[in-house]
Amino acid sequence: MTAPHLALIWAQARPADGGGAVIGRDGGMPWHLPEDLAHFRALTTGRPVIMGRSTWESLPPRFRPLPGRANIVLTRRAGATFAGAAVAADVDSAVALAGALTPGTAWVIGGAQLYAATIARADRLEVTELDLTLEPAAGDVRAPEIGDHWRVVATEPAAVGPAPAWHTSSTGLRYRFVSYERATAAG
Numbered sequence: 001m002t003a004p005h006l007a008l009i010w011a012q013a014r015p016a017d018g019g020g021a022v023i024g025r026d027g028g029m030p031w032h033l034p035e036d037l038a039h040f041r042a043l044t045t046g047r048p049v050i051m052g053r054s055t056w057e058s059l060p061p062r063f064r065p066l067p068g069r070a071n072i073v074l075t076r077r078a079g080a081t082f083a084g085a086a087v088a089a090d091v092d093s094a095v096a097l098a099g100a101l102t103p104g105t106a107w108v109i110g111g112a113q114l115y116a117a118t119i120a121r122a123d124r125l126e127v128t129e130l131d132l133t134l135e136p137a138a139g140d141v142r143a144p145e146i147g148d149h150w151r152v153v154a155t156e157p158a159a160v161g162p163a164p165a166w167h168t169s170s171t172g173l174r175y176r177f178v179s180y181e182r183a184t185a186a187g
Helices: 034-044 053-058 091-101 112-121
Strands: 005-015 022-025 049-052 071-074 086-088 105-108 124-134 140-142 150-156 174-182
Touching: 005 034, 005 112, 034 124, 034 174, 049 053, 049 091, 049 112, 053 071, 071 091, 086 091, 091 105, 091 112, 105 112
Parallel strands: 005 105, 005 124, 049 071, 049 105, 071 086
Antiparallel strands: 005 022, 022 140, 124 174, 150 174
16 A cells, blocks of 8 residues: 555635734634635545544534545544544554545645644645735634745746736635645655
């Protein structure tokens, strides 16, 4: 059995405090971006998705498990079960299970602790950047730092000149999709 390639996917807003980008707040996302949900679905459908228990619980019940994907929930709760999902007690077990279910790429879809635990093992990052600045709040969940060992391989829409280009959502929010690949070994 070959270990799957790991890819991480998230959407993020700029924090007004200059800290790490905000990926969630109080068990949800403080924005609604249908185009990002469609992008997420297009990339992850047919692939295993690995998530922490809190991420599972943040999904609306009608989307649990996420359809068209093998769902793997990582939890330290002994004996925990999640209808329609496999359970893993640690990252190594989750990755091995993903590789056994479907060869190729497995997607890590959150939350922050799982991103932090897997970013050094990942080959690819898919980040939706929002043109949105949020004031810091209790309950903020922050994205992992994207260090120098990552390089941007695609931005959609592509920038013309030095200024970034943006899509405009049906909700009025501006956003862009940024794809990263590992440039060097994680250090």
